[in-house]
Amino acid sequence: MAKKSTIQTEKVNTHIVEWLKNYANSAKVNGFVIGISGGVDSAVTSTLCAQTGLKVLCVEMPIHQAESQVSRAKEHIEQLKKRFPNVSNVQTDLTETFESFKSAVPKTDDDAKVSLALANTRARIRMTSLYYLAGLHGLLVAGTGNKVEDFGVGFYTKYGDGGVDLSPIADLMKSDVYALGEFLEIPQSILTAAPTDGLFGDNRTDEDQLGASYDELEWAMLAAESGKTAGDFEGREKSVFEIYKRLNTSNKHKMDPIPVCIIPKTLK
Template sequence: MSKTSTIQVEKVNAHIVNWLKTYADNAKVNGFVVGISGGVDSAVTSTLCAQTGLPTLCVEMPIHQAENQVSRGREHIEQLMKKFSNVSRAEANLTPIYETFKGEMPKTENNVKYNLSLANTRARLRMTTLYYFAGINGLLVAGTGNKVEDFGVGFYTKYGDGGVDLSPIADLMKSDVYALGQFLEIPESIQKAAPTDGLFGDNRSDEDQLGASYDELEWAMLEDEKGCATEQFSGRQKEVFDIYKRLNFVNKHKMDPIPVCLVPTSFKY
């Protein structure tokens, strides 16, 4: 179930950069702000934004962050600033804010729900921070979600990292993002690092949380788009397909438009 990207990286890169620049020009905004995590998605997104020539602000937002995630993010930002004069950086240490919030909230005996709620709180604090920087600088918040995360398994926080103005790489599979990252020469440390959302203050990977690798989930997403059913698979393939279908179902509330209760016209007039 390994997946090799088939995208034409040079053309895809030029297309996304042009799309970003056109969108920003039409929206009459100055440029972009990107949250930097030390992962491949934010590294590729920020590099795409930088290539527009428009101001691109890279923001670090540590909350009890693992040191290797912090160091990878800083390595990327430093490399990007050497290549592009339009790139700047900012850091907002959100650990004190997070701890204050945590101290004011009631605890629950359900540790799984408690820890997940706090993890999502981290993502929402970061979203609020990015929109603050966007507001004072006239920038758009660029999302860093890829296609598998955003439209396959819904692996993001609603109104957290899912709260963005535009999504440059959301039509790219994770393997495509890696291919683009290699083309853009993002730091080797990021290209080799196991993907992680960094929301739990440790080194647990996305695969640890999802139960499948991105290569496996890409395979399942493509099989699902073909209309395949779980009965067609066995062994690890069946296990992965079931994981994909379950996550796709339980996270529909993130991926579908917010439901609106439409009141009959006859009740209004």
């Protein structure tokens, strides 16, 4: 199921950079703020933003973060600052803020629900921090979600990393993001690291959480878009397709517009 990207990396790079530049100029903002996680999506997004020549603020927001993630984020930021004079960075350690939140909210004995709720809370605290900095400096919050995450399986936190002003790479599959990352020469330590959202404070990867790799999910997404059903497959392919459909269905509330109760004109 491994998928090799077929995008024209140089032309895609130019297209996204021009799109970012035009959007920022139309919005009359100074540039972009981006949360840097140590993963490929944020590394590619920040490099694309840096190429606009506009102000780019890279933000590290550790919350009990694994040292490997912190070191990859720092390596990328230092590389980016050397390449682009318009890039600056700040670290906002949110661990104490997160712990204060935990101590303030009601407790429950359902450990699984608590773990998931707190994982999403990490993402929402980070989103709030990014918008604070965006407000201070007149910047747009650049999203780092790719197409599989944003429109396939909904693998992001609603009003967390899903709370952004614009999404530069959301029409790129994960394999496309890696191809662009190679073209942009982001650090190899990032390109070879197992993808992880880092929200649980342990070593679980995205694949551990999803039950399938991004290559597999890309395959399933394309299969679903072509009209295939689970009955068309067997073995691992059938399992992956069912994982994709289950996640796609259960996370529709993230991907669809917020439902609005329309009041009939006869009642107004």
